[in-house]
């Protein structure tokens with residue numbers, strides 16, 4: 001008799017080095033939260049038990065990455081480690097110029113400084129907060145064009161990260177091609193719920209851009225997860241490798257920005273790519289001004305090595321299967337108990353719909369912050385609000401994101417997270433809203449101070 005196939009999906013690694021985590025009591029957490037002005041960004045990480053604030057730069061590196069770190073060439077100019085990174089990036093992304101930066105937002109700042117000015121409009125399926133801020137900092141306007149399905153958290157559509165193609169066409173016709181210096185497509189769509197963009201949608205966006213002569217750039221932070229979700233969900237891609245899918249997608253564009261802190265599997269790093277020689281020259285000039293020489297761009301040679309190896313590991317199918325299945329595991333366990341989440345589970349995070357979870361708290365009283373704070377008080381879990389505190393009036397939803405660091409937490413950590421969320425869900429009617437007592441002029445969520453609205 002043939003053996004039954006084994007269905008349990010396990011972490012595709014064993015653990016060689018461990019980092020203790022620290023328990024606190026609820027009274028201690030209450031005191032810490034008050035001292036942090038009810039803003040989880042202002043906590044000391046030592047007071048957090050399970051940190052799901054972000055999947056950015058928080059992953060565990062592999063033995064191969066650590067070995068590559070020792071191979072880092074720290075030469076100021078012409079470093080061998082830069083050649084390694086450029087070779088890997090060109091192989092996956094296919095763009096001519098590779099400009100290293102210390103993280104994604106540095107690539108954004110350089111790209112938008114060179115391409116945008118006042119009066120310009122930059123469309124994106126959904127700008128991430130730093131992307132929006134960097135566009136706006138040049139005086140240009142950042143416009144989100146998510147597909148209509150992307151705005152309904154409960155709708156289960158496979159590619160809710162898509163751009164609204166008709167909306168893009170309208171915007172270009174209405175505002176004029178000369179006002180749109182570039183179009184951005186964010187894969188996966190982080191602020192829109194970690195949802196993937198389909199190849200079909202990327203192709204349609206690319207065709208519109210080509211017809212109007214507008215460059216298309218990818219915000220490629222989670223390109224490997226997006227490629228795997230295309231493989232799983234889009235007809236015609238089941239037999240293709242994530243690498244082939246990624247290459248096909250990037251060939252539709254003219255360049256990209258990348259935070260290697262996500263699918264670069266590194267703790268720091270990023271890059272900017274373009275096929276345009278003139279732009280590349282201007283970008284490198286700016287890079288030298290603030291980031292560093294173009295063969296290191298603000299990174300150590302060892303960081304360039306870690307990213308070069310990490311990009312390859314992010315495309316490994318065993319890793320991607322585990323990554324996507326383990327994220328879905330959290331989503332399915334809480335949603336089957338009634339917790340409203342953005343459906344279907346995406347790549348790097350589960351997003352709780354805080355407006356549906358806490359219908360008695362109006363958006364102006366930050367339901368996402370109220371929920372995130374309670375998850376901390378209940379079980380020492382740190383998550384992040386993506387909603388009215390982060391985006392003010394531009395917020396279309398109030399979400400709480402539980403981002404999963406890569407290769408860090410095991411299934412039992414996630415079982416604990418599920419239990420804490422369900423306990424808070426059971427007594428959700430007791431939760432109350434908050435009000436702001438301090439805000440910065442931009443990116444206010446990082447430093448905002450709040451207080452309970454009922455005091």
Ligand code: F0G
Nearest residue numbers: 054056103104105128130190219221259
């Ligand atoms: N674009 C997207 C889609 C992102 O998610 C991020 C970062 C960036 C750009 C900027 O990259 O942090 O390297 O400068 N997202 C992190 C997060 C911070 O928590 O989602 P960075």
